[in-house]
Amino acid sequence: MVTQAQLRDALTVDGDLLDHALVEEGGVLLVAAAGRLTALDAWLRVDRTANPAEAPETVVVVDHIPRDGAGLLGDDWREVEVERHRYAAPTSPLEEAVVAIWADGLGLPRVGAEDDFLDLGGDSFAAVAIAERMEQECGIAVFAADLYQLGTVRQLTAQVDAGTAR
Structure with a gap:
């Protein structure tokens, strides 16, 4: 899986690190980038930084990363989804x-x-x-x-x- 250092490199926009979280069981990367990056742009930035085999298959752009009181990712992240890009592997x-x-x-x-x-x-x-x-x-x-x-x-x-x- 992609490293935090690779994510920092990929998700720093205009000097600001975008809030992000990995949902490891589904290979999903959440990025709080609504209005700043499209899901495809975020996916391409990560894909350029990481080995494609390590990059998440799906990038979801959200308004904000829903976190609980301990700062952990909340289960309700799908409710704040704005846009999604999923890599579609070639089939032939x-x-x-x-x-x-x-x-x-x-x-x-x-x-x-x-x-x-x-x-x-x-x-x-x-x-x-x-x-x-x-x-x-x-x-x-x-x-x-x-x-x-x-x-x-x-x-x-x-x-x-x-x-x-x-």
């Missing part, structure tokens, strides 16, 4: 190849099969480069615009599997 060899290309092309340690291209920071330059690599390495002919329109690796590979891509 094609998805595995494409998420690796996306991660490399976007400069990220890993990309989930349901992460949106634009939300990950994708732009037209990255779309062209990624589309070219997909054709070279996987034999998939797609337009750069397909990354915008279909949005996720899962949707893109579903179009390829269905034979409706370019």
Whole structure:
């Protein structure tokens, strides 16, 4: 599991350490960042800092971390949830190849099969480069615009599997 030092590095925003808590039984990281970070942004920050195998699968952004009188995480944290991002692992060899290309092309340690291209920071330059690599390495002919329109690796590979891509 991710260390507290890695979380401190990842969750310091504008010099302030965001309040956070790990729910270890579910691999969930709670971050009090409503209005400061999206759940995807928080997940990416942690994923860049930690080994992806150690990073939590789910990041939940909350208004505040509900703690009891002893400062321990309360059971009612789901009641203050604002937004959630869960890593979706690739489910086919094609998805595995494409998420690796996306991660490399976007400069990220890993990309989930349901992460949106634009939300990950994708732009037209990255779309062209990624589309070219997909054709070279996987034999998939797609337009750069397909990354915008279909949005996720899962949707893109579903179009390829269905034979409706370019």
